[in-house]
Amino acid sequence: VVDIGKLYAQTGAFTFDPGFTSTASCESKITYIDGDEGVLLYRGYPIEQLAEQGDFLETCYLMLFGTLPTEAQKADFDYRVTRHTMVHDQMNRFFTGFRRDAHPMAVMVASVGALSAFYHDSTDITDENQRLIASIRMIAKMPTLAAMAYKYSIGQPFVYPKNDLDYTSNFLRMCYAVPCEEYEVNPIFAKALDKIFILHADHEQNASTSTVRLAGSSGANPFACIAAGIACLWGPAHGGANEAALKMLMEIGKPENVGKYVAKAKDKNDPFRLMGFGHRVYKNYDPRARLMQKVTHEVLKELGHQDDPLLEVAVQLEQIALKDEYFIEKKLYPNIDFYSGITLKAMGFPTDMFTVLFAVARTVGWIAQWAEMIEDPMQKIGRPRQLYVGPAQRDYVPINSRG
Numbered sequence: 001v002v003d004i005g006k007l008y009a010q011t012g013a014f015t016f017d018p019g020f021t022s023t024a025s026c027e028s029k030i031t032y033i034d035g036d037e038g039v040l041l042y043r044g045y046p047i048e049q050l051a052e053q054g055d056f057l058e059t060c061y062l063m064l065f066g067t068l069p070t071e072a073q074k075a076d077f078d079y080r081v082t083r084h085t086m087v088h089d090q091m092n093r094f095f096t097g098f099r100r101d102a103h104p105m106a107v108m109v110a111s112v113g114a115l116s117a118f119y120h121d122s123t124d125i126t127d128e129n130q131r132l133i134a135s136i137r138m139i140a141k142m143p144t145l146a147a148m149a150y151k152y153s154i155g156q157p158f159v160y161p162k163n164d165l166d167y168t169s170n171f172l173r174m175c176y177a178v179p180c181e182e183y184e185v186n187p188i189f190a191k192a193l194d195k196i197f198i199l200h201a202d203h204e205q206n207a208s209t210s211t212v213r214l215a216g217s218s219g220a221n222p223f224a225c226i227a228a229g230i231a232c233l234w235g236p237a238h239g240g241a242n243e244a245a246l247k248m249l250m251e252i253g254k255p256e257n258v259g260k261y262v263a264k265a266k267d268k269n270d271p272f273r274l275m276g277f278g279h280r281v282y283k284n285y286d287p288r289a290r291l292m293q294k295v296t297h298e299v300l301k302e303l304g305h306q307d308d309p310l311l312e313v314a315v316q317l318e319q320i321a322l323k324d325e326y327f328i329e330k331k332l333y334p335n336i337d338f339y340s341g342i343t344l345k346a347m348g349f350p351t352d353m354f355t356v357l358f359a360v361a362r363t364v365g366w367i368a369q370w371a372e373m374i375e376d377p378m379q380k381i382g383r384p385r386q387l388y389v390g391p392a393q394r395d396y397v398p399i400n401s402r403g
């Protein structure tokens with residue numbers, strides 16, 4: 001029944017590309033990836049330079065406005081973000097409707113979607129100023145909502161933002177401070193998490209970003225679009241991979257077992273794969289993985305855990321795999337998820353918060369891509385075609401005549 005010739009005649013062209021592996025859905029000036037060379041640029045700047053020399057809010061400014069800020073612009077931007085970190089007081093009551101054992105990503109999908117019910121004054125997407133306020137609100141409120149989701153899951157009271165702290169220190173404090181007790185943010189952890197946020201800020205048209213664009217193409221408000229992105233990110237093939245990599249390292253347990261697991265990964269009859277290895281786009285070392293590995297060492301050194309058995313397993317696994325014919329031939333290198341789970345666990349985050357942290361960082365990428373799409377004069381509602389493979393036309397049979 002599939003008449004490709006007819007479809008071609010109707011549309012002028014028809015491509016069938018499951019998973020969109022070779023179809024560009026948009027033009028973008030935000031992020032560039034060269035998967036063969038292992039290059040990642042945000043607005044033209046190498047990820048290495050941004051992570052080593054800048055901070056996360058500077059990356060946010062760069063993503064939104066296209067240039068690095070001057071000192072005055074940076075101070076103004078930091079101030080604007082800081083002023084929006086609080087969430088509406090009624091959100092507290094909204095949270096208490098959830099079960100305590102709800103997955104924090106379920107809470108994030110719902111609470112971020114609910115922002116559009118609280119902030120109607122920034123949902124008119126035709127108004128440039130409202131679009132900017134919505135963007136700033138999203139970046140500012142995500143850490144607050146993420147920390148609230150965490151605190152709620154462990155039965156502790158919410159900790160309000162303390163806005164004389166920098167963005168990431170503020171987030172750590174909202175997660176770990178307890179009322180009536182002193183809490184000092186560890187600057188090494190704050191710096192490490194800030195870098196992790198920079199590394200995850202955008203990655204061009206991945207599944208969640210494409211979801212945000214598709215949702216936004218119908219004119220939906222930005223809070224609803226970001227909620228759609230969070231729902232997509234939740235999947236284990238996307239944001240959940242670092243959790244899977246950590247579980248694998250724990251299962252391997254000690255360096256002596258690494259060889260056995262590498263052999264399993266190479267066995268065609270065994271579905272096991274090395275989690276944190278391979279990438280759809282990178283056919284070289286993921287540049288974020290190199291930086292992530294450094295951050296892991298910094299955090300473990302600070303904790304005095306240089307001999308962490310998980311790190312030993314990870315290093316051993318990486319060394320063996322990088323010299324193995326199978327991995328070389330298939331161009332399988334560690335990706336960002338290989339080391340991030342160890343780091344976040346060492347910093348005290350439970351595994352079900354890992355994807356939430358990813359969502360906090362990726363919000364700026366989502367919102368910058370959403371804004372770019374809205375401002376694009378070529379923008380149309382996203383409406384993929386399909387290749388119909390169902391039955392040909394047939395006649396309705398009354399129920400009493402069906403055999």
Ligand code: ACO
Pocket residue numbers: 237238239241265266272273274275276277278279280281330332335336337
């Ligand atoms: N371990 C063992 N073999 C692997 C692995 C792996 N991690 N990844 C790919 N391969 C093999 C496949 O079996 C396949 O072999 P074949 O050619 O003999 O059939 C070949 O390499 C190509 O694999 P595909 O799945 O076709 O490659 P694709 O580009 O579609 O997949 C993916 C990339 C999904 C990331 C894959 O490498 C994988 O499953 N990795 C483990 C999960 C993971 O780490 N995901 C995180 C990705 S990064 C992120 O989301 C931020």
